[in-house]
Amino acid sequence: MSSRSAAAKAAPRRSRRSFDRDQALAAALREFWTHGFDATSVASLTKAMGINPPSLYAAFGDKRQLFDEAVQLYVHTYGAPPPQGPDAYSAIAAMLRHLAADYADASHPPGCLIITGATNCTPGSQDVKDKLRAMREDTKASIAACIRTDIDAGRLPADIDADGLAAFYAAVIQGMNQQACDGAGRETLDRIVDAAMAAWPDAPDTSGAKSPSPPS
Incomplete structure (x- = not known):
């Protein structure tokens, strides 16, 4: 077996995302819209989005970055x-x-x-x-x-x-x-x-x- 093949077999496989990112973001938007930034916890976000905290951090970075994306979604979808x-x-x-x-x-x-x-x-x-x-x-x-x-x-x-x-x-x-x-x-x-x-x-x-x- 070549060294390249061995390295490829040894490399960890990235897990595929098991949720719809757009749907999760829309759910996060509703949470922030309803409760505001500070009153919205990571626990309430993950519950509404149907994901666990590691998935939130992997897909969106952190709560602050998720809020920024939610604001952009709001502006493009609902803003006048x-x-x-x-x-x-x-x-x-x-x-x-x-x-x-x-x-x-x-x-x-x-x-x-x-x-x-x-x-x-x-x-x-x-x-x-x-x-x-x-x-x-x-x-x-x-x-x-x-x-x-x-x-x-x-x-x-x-x-x-x-x-x-x-x-x-x-x-x-x-x-x-x-x-x-x-x-x-x-x-x-x-x-x-x-x-x-x-x-x-x-x-x-x-x-x-x-x-x-x-x-x-």
């Missing part, structure tokens, strides 16, 4: 795209309607993982809080950019505070998340969207007409 539309009003309204439908969808946990995933995290999980906060800030920045486009195009007054208005709609999103987690359904969330969009600033007056003077 950046506001898009012919104008900022239409784009932001469409985004809020999408979130209202998603947050109240009974086929998965309520609300938004990006908002609730790091609630009550310990100091040791500060990096998780920072990651999700940065993602929320990106969403707020995309709303502000959409508003600035309308200001530049003359569809909104030049003195509109784009960052302040974007922060308002970001707060609406976070409020919708909490309402959904408290049991609010699609109809209630849609009414919140109606109220939020009723606060949209008026377009600038381009007629040149002066406002009437108040009565003396």
